[in-house]
Amino acid sequence: MSPIKLVVIAILLYLGYRLFISNWRGKKDKGADDSATEIKDDGGVEDVLVEDPVCHKLVPKKQAIRLKLVETSEIVYFCSEECCNIFVNQEGEKG
Ligand SMILES: [Zn+2]
Structure with missing residues (x-):
């Protein structure tokens, strides 16, 4: 060639x-x-929206910050590290 x-x-x-x-x-x-509630890729991969418990914003699971609760082993998702920190602080104050 x-x-x-x-x-x-x-x-x-x-x-x-x-x-x-x-x-x-x-x-x-x-x-x-600007349709934040519907995120779909053409490749058939659907992104799930999860609610941030601090600011109640809906975030795509892929991009969300994950936090696993030690007590209940439940996974909580946040839009940003800031919200995650706020949540952790709140939980700390409770217990
Ligand atoms: Zn948030």
């Missing part, structure tokens, strides 16, 4: 990749307006 052919193949692959990415992004942007 000549080196020129390899270069041509590489360019075609790159262009195909670019096309694929721009298509995929276009689809995503259309679907993702």
